[in-house]
Amino acid sequence: MGSLEVVLSSIFDQMGVDYILPPPNSQRTIELGVKYGPEFACFPLKTTLGNFIEALEAGADTLIMVSGRGPCRFGYYAETQRRILEEAGYDFRMYMLEFEPERIPDLLRKLRELKQGRSFLSLARAIKFAFAKAVLVDRLEKKALAQRWMDREKGATTRALKECYRMIREADTYASLRKVEREAFQLLESVPKEAREPVRIGIVGEFYLVLEPYFNLQVEEQLGNLGAYVERSVYLTDWLRPTGNNPVGGHSDAESDEAARPFLTHFVGGEGIRSVGHTVLYQRMGFDGVVHVMPFTCMPETIAKSILPRVSKELGIPVLSIVIDEMTGRAGVATRLEAFVDLARHRRKAKMRGERPQPVPGLL
């Protein structure tokens, strides 16, 4: 169970609407997505397509997907997936929710159908409650990132975090959510820790991949287990309430854009500019390295990947780009992460000893 499921299922639970959660992401999800998805479509398009197929197999007859208008591919996912699934012979209705101002009437019409007779007020309440959960999920994830490196027993923080997800999912009133909040933080606190020498790593990259541990090969966890204190640039709440404030991460889009300016001066869709901006911000905050995760063929992140070597060289912060698709091997990524954390640690120690920082070795 990932963070997104916790939040979405909450809306339906609160509304009392019948829903089916697709089975957890698995190798089969990827295989289905790759089989039906268009060649060199981006990886998230394929995996969400796989999720839809698995949900339809499990008996769903209605699919809900957000949709939009560029400049990147995401805005056209839903329509593409609808076409593919219909041609493959599945029987379903797809609701594409569009949030642009001029599409509001259409959005309301769709929501009216979807809420199955419940009032708009209860829908609004359900969404507000789900958002409260999302904020909590994000804060707990942030905490987990910050403490995993101290685990006495590897995996303890991750287990505790999973337990927190479960507790949050079960909370159904604000009162119980407040209780869960206290308990969850206590639970994370209580994980046995051990004093260690940290190394600080930032994670940047494409939203969906950063958020979905199964698909990013658990980079966060791997980094934590390698002894890295981790922060990341994007959180679920950034997307659910796109004010650009980055309330959990703590760096507004404006700040990030400003930091990116010497290297990338224009919005390029997705998280492209933020990947660059946050790398600069992490450098300013004294981080020892940045890991950039991106789906293969992702346009905004390919741009970021082309520019990050310059950032790395000019600011002297090591950056590791990991490109992920259905072919990416876990072992290869693990080795590269390990080498990267070693390098970052080495540079950190040199810095502590007051030695002049060595130049960042070329492309990693």
Next chain:
Amino acid sequence: MSAGKTAVLKIGIPGGLLYYRYGRLWRSFLEELGAQVVESGETTRSILSSGVSKAENESCLPVKVFYGHVLALKDKVDALFVPRVVSVKRKTHTCPKMLGLPDLARAACEDQVPIIAPTIDFQTGLWSNYQAVYSTGRIFTDSPTLMLRAGLKAWREYRRYQRSLKEGLFPRGRLELDPRRRLCSGNELRVAVIGHHYNVYDTFTTMSLLDRLRSMGVDVVTADMIPERLAREELSRLPKPLYWSYEEEIVGAILACSRHRLVDGIIFIISFPCGPDSIVRVICEQENRRLGGPPMMTMVIDEHTGESGFLTRIEAFLDMLRRSSAVREREKVPSLA
């Protein structure tokens, strides 16, 4: 001419991506302002391979080619001209790569040359585009009149070029059209070659496809030659409007060919791994099947595409078309009687 600000500046225009569309406009504009324009010429094997080795492996072929052109020019000029074309039509964008192109160019030449990068965005109205003209013009002159004159002249030049493409003149070289040769000359077999300008008109990456088709006695139709009205009709029929400026042209052209049987076959050229094309390909292939359109072949090209394999596929496709159109000829006769 009014006095230039400095000595004659040498400005390089890298010959990739949108150069194939606006190259004439840019060149004419800069020359009118008093710059000396240096171009990188045809894509060559060495341009391609230097681009491939410099660009990120995940980039699409046209961006790699573009890198090659930037590298070919960077030591020969005082500045590079790489406009940031954000949108050329209301409610649409170009591709993210084009939004970031000046920054990519900067990364490609490692900041060794200044880059002139006016932002063109037709969503924000004329004023910001005037600013784009002005910000570029100011480098060369203080006179707004001269800038406007250069801008208008460039625009006319662009329109003329577009018109010739529409009329189906044969693209002889880069941005050069042969007034005596046409893409269609009443041959029996007529094939549409549809794709981004920088794919269809780059003779190197497409291995002179247009020329070869012509010499095989095949009439060629490009997206530019499809009546705009038909293409627009098709676009308005889509359940969800597209939002990429240039993909609209591609989809509109292909679907117009499908519905009205304007051609006997369609060759859809995509470069690997193009983001927008990976999506519109689904639309085009599905709709073409649904409309019972002509046979369509999607060719994906990248830097490894070998000439022989490419040609074999084209020839096999043409053979297939010839056979099926012969069948159609026979069917036609009784229906005429």
